[in-house]
Amino acid sequence: MTDLLESRIAIAADGSVTAFSGKFEFGQGIRTGFAQIVADELDVALEHVRVVMGDTDLSPRDWGTYGSQSTRQEAPILRRAAAFGRAQLLARAAKRLGIATGELDTKDGHVVSGATRIPYGELVADTPLAGPIPDEVAFLPDGRRRYIGRPLPRVEARDIVTGRATYAADVRIEGMLHGAIVRPPVRGAKVKSVDDAAARAMPGVVAVVRDGDVVGVVAERAEQARAAADAVDVDWLAGRPDEGPDADIPLHEDRGIDEALAGAATRRTAEYVLPSIANAPIGPGAAVADVTAEGATIYGATHRPFGLREGVAKRLGLPEEKVHFAPRMSSGTYGRSSSIDVALEAAVLSKGAKRPVNLQWTREEEFAYSPSRPEVTLEVSGGLDANGDIVAWSFDEHTANVHTAGWFDPDPERAGGTQGRNAIPPYRIPHLNVVLHMEPTPLRTANFRSLAAAENVFAIESFIDELAHVAGQDPVAFRLRHLDDARLRATIEAVAERSGWGRKPIPGRGLGVACTIYHDTPVAEVADVEVSDEGVVRVVAVWAVVDPGFVINPEGVRNQVEGGIQQSASWTMFEELRHHDGRVVPTNWDAYPIATFRDAPEKIDVLVAGDSSRPSTGVGEPGAVPTAAAIANAVFGACGARVRELPLRPERVRAAMRAT
Amino acid sequence: MQIALRINGSAHTVDVPRDATLLSVLRDDLGLTGTRYGCGIGRCGACFVIGDGRALASCLLGVEQASRMELTTIEGLADNGGLTPVQEAFVAEDAMQCGYCTSGMVISATTLLERTPHPTEAEVRESLATNLCRCGVYGRAIRAVLRAADR
Numbered sequence: 001m002t003d004l005l006e007s008r009i010a011i012a013a014d015g016s017v018t019a020f021s022g023k024f025e026f027g028q029g030i031r032t033g034f035a036q037i038v039a040d041e042l043d044v045a046l047e048h049v050r051v052v053m054g055d056t057d058l059s060p061r062d063w064g065t066y067g068s069q070s071t072r073q074e075a076p077i078l079r080r081a082a083a084f085g086r087a088q089l090l091a092r093a094a095k096r097l098g099i100a101t102g103e104l105d106t107k108d109g110h111v112v113s114g115a116t117r118i119p120y121g122e123l124v125a126d127t128p129l130a131g132p133i134p135d136e137v138a139f140l141p142d143g144r145r146r147y148i149g150r151p152l153p154r155v156e157a158r159d160i161v162t163g164r165a166t167y168a169a170d171v172r173i174e175g176m177l178h179g180a181i182v183r184p185p186v187r188g189a190k191v192k193s194v195d196d197a198a199a200r201a202m203p204g205v206v207a208v209v210r211d212g213d214v215v216g217v218v219a220e221r222a223e224q225a226r227a228a229a230d231a232v233d234v235d236w237l238a239g240r241p242d243e244g245p246d247a248d249i250p251l252h253e254d255r256g257i258d259e260a261l262a263g264a265a266t267r268r269t270a271e272y273v274l275p276s277i278a279n280a281p282i283g284p285g286a287a288v289a290d291v292t293a294e295g296a297t298i299y300g301a302t303h304r305p306f307g308l309r310e311g312v313a314k315r316l317g318l319p320e321e322k323v324h325f326a327p328r329m330s331s332g333t334y335g336r337s338s339s340i341d342v343a344l345e346a347a348v349l350s351k352g353a354k355r356p357v358n359l360q361w362t363r364e365e366e367f368a369y370s371p372s373r374p375e376v377t378l379e380v381s382g383g384l385d386a387n388g389d390i391v392a393w394s395f396d397e398h399t400a401n402v403h404t405a406g407w408f409d410p411d412p413e414r415a416g417g418t419q420g421r422n423a424i425p426p427y428r429i430p431h432l433n434v435v436l437h438m439e440p441t442p443l444r445t446a447n448f449r450s451l452a453a454a455e456n457v458f459a460i461e462s463f464i465d466e467l468a469h470v471a472g473q474d475p476v477a478f479r480l481r482h483l484d485d486a487r488l489r490a491t492i493e494a495v496a497e498r499s500g501w502g503r504k505p506i507p508g509r510g511l512g513v514a515c516t517i518y519h520d521t522p523v524a525e526v527a528d529v530e531v532s533d534e535g536v537v538r539v540v541a542v543w544a545v546v547d548p549g550f551v552i553n554p555e556g557v558r559n560q561v562e563g564g565i566q567q568s569a570s571w572t573m574f575e576e577l578r579h580h581d582g583r584v585v586p587t588n589w590d591a592y593p594i595a596t597f598r599d600a601p602e603k604i605d606v607l608v609a610g611d612s613s614r615p616s617t618g619v620g621e622p623g624a625v626p627t628a629a630a631i632a633n634a635v636f637g638a639c640g641a642r643v644r645e646l647p648l649r650p651e652r653v654r655a656a657m658r659a660t
Numbered sequence: 661m662q663i664a665l666r667i668n669g670s671a672h673t674v675d676v677p678r679d680a681t682l683l684s685v686l687r688d689d690l691g692l693t694g695t696r697y698g699c700g701i702g703r704c705g706a707c708f709v710i711g712d713g714r715a716l717a718s719c720l721l722g723v724e725q726a727s728r729m730e731l732t733t734i735e736g737l738a739d740n741g742g743l744t745p746v747q748e749a750f751v752a753e754d755a756m757q758c759g760y761c762t763s764g765m766v767i768s769a770t771t772l773l774e775r776t777p778h779p780t781e782a783e784v785r786e787s788l789a790t791n792l793c794r795c796g797v798y799g800r801a802i803r804a805v806l807r808a809a810d811r
Contacts, residue, residue, distance in 0.1 A: 027757030027795055153754045160759035161747040161766055163694015163734030170693035178688070203677070221677070223684055282698050282706055282794050283760040331696075331760040332794050363699040559754050559800065566796025589703040589792065597785040600798035 005088070006130040007060045008081035009038065015109045015121040017042060017049045019078060022062025023070040024054040024303060025156075026330040026337075028620040029556035030070045032155045034078050036147035036552055041082030041140055043106040044120070046147055046155075054305035056325040064304040064338075066447070068519055068618025075552065075616050083137040085129050092123045151555030156329070167329040168300040169286035169360045176288065177206055179349040179359040180225035182215040182232045183369060187444055187582050188241030191215060195233040202228040209352030214345055218353035222360060241582055243440030244401030251416045252424050252434040260392035260431035264383025268470055272378045272459040273645040274628075275576040278584075278592060279373070279448050283331020284366035289346035290356040295322035298343050301330035308340045312347050334567070335447035339371050339403075364587040371446030372577050372584070374400035378459035383431075388471035390482055392431040395460070397423050399452055400441035410438075422453035422625065425460045426517050427482040442582030450621040453518055454568060454628065461514035461629030462644065465636065475513050475633065476501055487611060488515060488522040491545040494609055499526035499543040505637070508532070509540065512633025514626035521622040522547045525565065527630035531638040535653030539569050539631060541603040544623060549614035557619045558606045564623025565604050570595035572628040574647050663727050667692070668736025674723075682726040683707045683718040686733060694734035694763050698792070705764035705791035709733050715764075715771045717790075734763040737770060746770050749808035750801070757795030765791045769805045778809050 010018045019038045025031040031051045039046040052058050054065075086106055093111035094101040096118070103113055110117045159165040194215055196208040204224030209216050215234055219225035254260070261267060287300035289312075296316055302308045305325045313320040330337065346359040361370070376399045383392040399419055409415060416423065420436040468478035476496045483489050492515050496502070501511060508530055515524035528541040542565050548557055574593050578585040586592035606623070610616075628646060636642050641656035665672045667690065674689045686692040686709070695718055698706030702717035709718045710732040718726075738744045743751070746769045756762045765788060772779060772787040779787070784805045793801070 027759060029757075153751050154756065156759065157751040157754070157756065158743070160756050160762045161743065161750045162738065163692075163763045165759055166693070167696070167760060169697065170687075172691060172693070221680070221684065221688060223677070223680065280794060281758070281760070282704055282792055283696060283758075284698075329760075330758055332758040334794070360697060363701070363704075555754050559757065559797070562799060563757055563796035566798060567794065570796075588701055589699055590701065594792060594794065595796075595798070596790075596792060597788045597798050597802070600785070600802070604799050 002132040003060070003077055003081065004130065005081055005084055005133050006128060008078065008133070009085050009129060011120050011124045011129060013121045013125055015048065015119050017044055019049060019051045020059045021051060021053050021074050021078065022059040022305065023074055024065040024301065024305060024327065024330070026065070026301070026333045028560055029154055029553065032152060032556060033071055033552040034074060035155050036152065037075055037079050038082045040145045040148045041079050042086050043140060044109040048109060054325070054327040056305050056309045059305070061306050064307060066303060068521070068621045071552065071616045071618045077133070079139065080137050081133050083139050084133050087137060088129050089120055089123050093118050148552055150553070152553055165329045167283060167286065167331050168288060169283070169358065171288040171299040171328060171358065173288070173290060173356050176356040176358055177218045177220060177353060178222035178225045179216050179218050179346060179357040180222070180229035181345055182229045182234050183365065184236045186238060188239040189236040190239050192235040192237045199228040199231045202231060206355065207353040208232060209349050211348040211352060214348045216345065216349045218349050218355065218357055226362070241442055241444070243442055244403065245438045246440055247410050247438045249410055249412050249415045249420065249436040249438065251412055251420045251436050252432050254431045254433040257392060257394050257431050257433035261381055261383045261394060264391050265386045266384040266470055267381065268466055269381045270463055270466060270644055272380070272462060274376045274455045274458060275646065276375045276443055276579060277373045277448065277571050277575040278367060278577045279334045279336035279370065279446055280592065280594065281332025281334065281336055284361040284363050285337070285342035285370060286331065286360045287343040287346040288356060288358045289343065289350035291316060291347055291350040295324070296347060297324045297326055298347060299326045299328050300343050301328060301333065301337055302340060302343065303333065303338045304340070308343055311340045312343055315344050316347055316351055334449040336370055338447055367587050367592060368584045369444070371403060371444045373448035374441050374443055374445045376452060376455040378456065380459055380463045382463060382467050384467060384471055388473060390427065390429050390467060393425065393429045395423060395434045396437060397435070397452065397456060398437045398439055399455070400439055400445055402447045402451070403445045419452050421451045421456065422516055422518060423456045425464070426485055426488055427464065428484055443579050449567065450518065450625050453516070454625050457514065457516045457625045458628040458646070461516070461626055462632055465512070465633045466642065479515065485517060485522065487547050488517055488524070491515065491522045491524040491547055491609065494607060495524040495526050495543050495545040498545065498605060498607060499528070501526060508638060510634045510637025510639065512630045512635070512637050514629035514633060516625045518622040518625050519617060521617040521619065523622045523626060525626045525630040527627070527634040529631060529634040529638055531635055531653065535650035535657060537573065537635055537648050537653060539573065539601045541601050541605065542627065542630065543605045545607045545609055546619065546622060548608070548610050548617045548619050550612045550616045551608055551610035552616055554608045557608045560619040561606045561623030562604045564621065565627050566595065566600060568624040568627035569601065569631060572631050572646055572648060573599065576647055663723050665727050665731065667731045668733060676723060678724070680723045681719055682709065682721040682723055685723050686718060692733050692735055696760055696763055703790070705768060706761055708764040708767040710767055710771055713771065713774065715768045734766060737766065744770065745808040745811045746773065746805070749804040753800045753804040753807060755797050755800035755804040757797055761791060761793045765801055769808065772805065773809055779805070781806065
């Protein structure tokens with residue numbers, strides 16, 4: 001389908017520019033990147049460009065913000081749209097002045113010819129910019145760009161540091177009340193009966209709503225709603241949650257794998273285990289719903305604005321076009337807000353109370369009821385020939401479906417792009433067999449930053465390190481020896497150089513390397529860790545080199561890669577979400593510690609080495625993917641202990657130290 | 661009950677339940693939504709405000725107790741749409757992603773620099789240790805605080 005200029009860019013009479021994207025800004029900086037692109041190609045000042053994202057009334061339809069794909073998918077379209085818009089403005093000015101477009105140029109929101117300056121606003125006063133965006137458009141010459149390629153702070157920065165930024169929970173509309181949900185003891189329970197007599201008599205209570213299996217209270221104040229919700233007596237019928245599919249999916253088949261392993265000169269087998277972890281955004285889920293007989297407006301943040309609209313419309317029995325999703329700032333997601341749970345509950349409460357309702361989940365609800373990353377077990381066997389080259393690699397990934405996305409597809413190619421993401425190693429391996437085993441889980445599961453790539457790469461990059469040591473080779477050299485991809489090779493070589501790979505080790509310290517290609521973004525990392533005799537691991541420094549193709553905002557790329565490394569280091573060092581029979585154990589930060597300022601590495605050094613001849617790729621996830629293996633490999637480098645289960649708790653590291 | 665509060669240099673009177681927290685009064689009665697809810701147990705720092713010069717978790721602070729303090733919220737740090745050196749430094753270092761924890765970090769950093777105008781990196785880490793960030797901007801936030809201190 002050809003994109004239309006009018007669905008992408010609008011210029012107002014005052015010359016201000018609005019660009020439209022169906023993607024969502026979660027803090028990954030795409031709004032800033034998109035603004036840079038549009039400002040440059042339209043030749044206007046950045047501060048005159050506003051980017052509307054994920055508004056179902058204004059933005060073009062989009063399937064969702066996933067997989068670090070926003071820049072890759074949207075940057076080329078917005079760039080062409082802006083360039084086409086500029087071409088139209090030049091043509092209109094040429095017609096008006098009766099001269100050829102070649103005699104005209106643009107400058108800072110004006111079409112210029114000698115002393116004549118026509119503001120863009122004048123050229124669109126009667127007829128807005130419109131038309132199908134052609135595949136080929138002339139871009140502004142390289143030297144004329146003011147913003148693309150430059151390190152710029154986020155366009156939302158001032159609003160964020162002054163507290164003016166509006167998150168879903170900050171929406172204040174006339175007549176708005178506050179909601180709270182009555183939670184079942186276990187996920188999937190059905191409502192048998194509701195006794196709300198006590199709750200209705202409590203201060204501030206306006207309505208007790210029951211709609212299907214959603215029971216909630218709407219009150220004048222949030223704390224009143226919560227207190228009354230706790231006083232509603234619901235008789236629940238214990239249901240069984242959908243535990244997802246049970247299936248074995250070959251992602252890369254090699255029928256000769258057993259013979260190849262049996263015939264190898266050296267073999268090694270290992271099992272890697274990652275626990276379930278919580279997405280745990282700092283702001284628990286929140287949404288504001290304003291439902292009337294005529295339609296509904298939902299304020300919130302989601303990976304799927306149009307999916308949310310569809311889901312809410314269905315739940316409320318409204319036609320889709322009567323539901324408007326109005327985006328607000330996201331309080332952190334990392335995949336969590338793929339689920340439209342909070343929006344659906346807010347909508348149901350608003351419909352029942354016939355008033356706008358602000359629903360703010362508590363931190364306890366966020367831990368207990370929001371979706372989380374499932375545990376993963378990875379069994380790997382490898383064989384080396386007499387020269388120390390890998391001849392066979394067998395990889396079995398055991399994981400669970402991602403309920404929130406609801407997109408499980410047993411087709412190997414599709415599964416390989418979702419739950420089996422990055423299960424295929426980037427290395428040259430003659431006999432490669434990779435199987436994805438989907439296993440049921442009672443946990444409510446979420447896609448979490450890179451889906452299963454971080455888990456798969458933890459196993460792959462730990463195991464390749466193990467093979468390097470079995471072969472008696474340097475881990476960097478061993479990887480390079482098995483790699484053909486020139487860009488990944490270049491990032492590994494660069495990170496080795498920057499980190500001083502091969503330097504004389506400090507006692508108790510070690511370096512570890514890991515790499516991956518995540519959705520066309522090669523990234524390599526080296527971690528420097530300190531391991532005490534008691535098995536306490538401290539991440540001292542991490543170096544990363546990333547090649548995201550043509551770079552739009554180098555500072556934005558660095559920030560994302562640093563953040564990915566910091567978050568991934570937190571998963572690796574501290575995090576485990578315990579759960580029994582579908583019930584999550586920790587309810588707050590005291591029971592689910594994450595990395596703090598005290599734990600932040602002394603240095604996270606990110607080199608953005610983008611190949612500018614290649615299309616721009618996304619960087620929201622790649623940095624997070626190799627970090628766990630780099631840290632675990634560095635622990636091995638420091639003390640010879642191979643830890644195959646996360647998080648790297650001291651007792652686990654001590655046990656591995658004893659096993660050496 | 662009627663409660664008089666002094667916030668950002670102005671007097672406010674609110675009529676709220678006795679057990680209301682300062683956080684709910686700021687957000688729901690006074691529209692000062694820059695102070696964020698994060699955990700309700702004072703463990704994440706998203707709801708920090710300045711009370712008598714100290715960074716305090718407004719989710720744990722009763723409104724009566726708060727009425728005896730001179731309070732500053734994120735909205736009250738700078739005058740007339742300007743930015744304080746700490747806010748400017750957070751922008752300059754791009755020390756934010758989703759930005760939800762930023763209000764609390766800026767509050768903590770502001771009180772730190774009032775107490776200790778030239779902190780060491782270790783002091784910055786210690787005094788911001790109760791501000792959790794999930795996006796992972798700790799390194800940038802440390803640089804921002806040190807940058808603001810240099811001014």
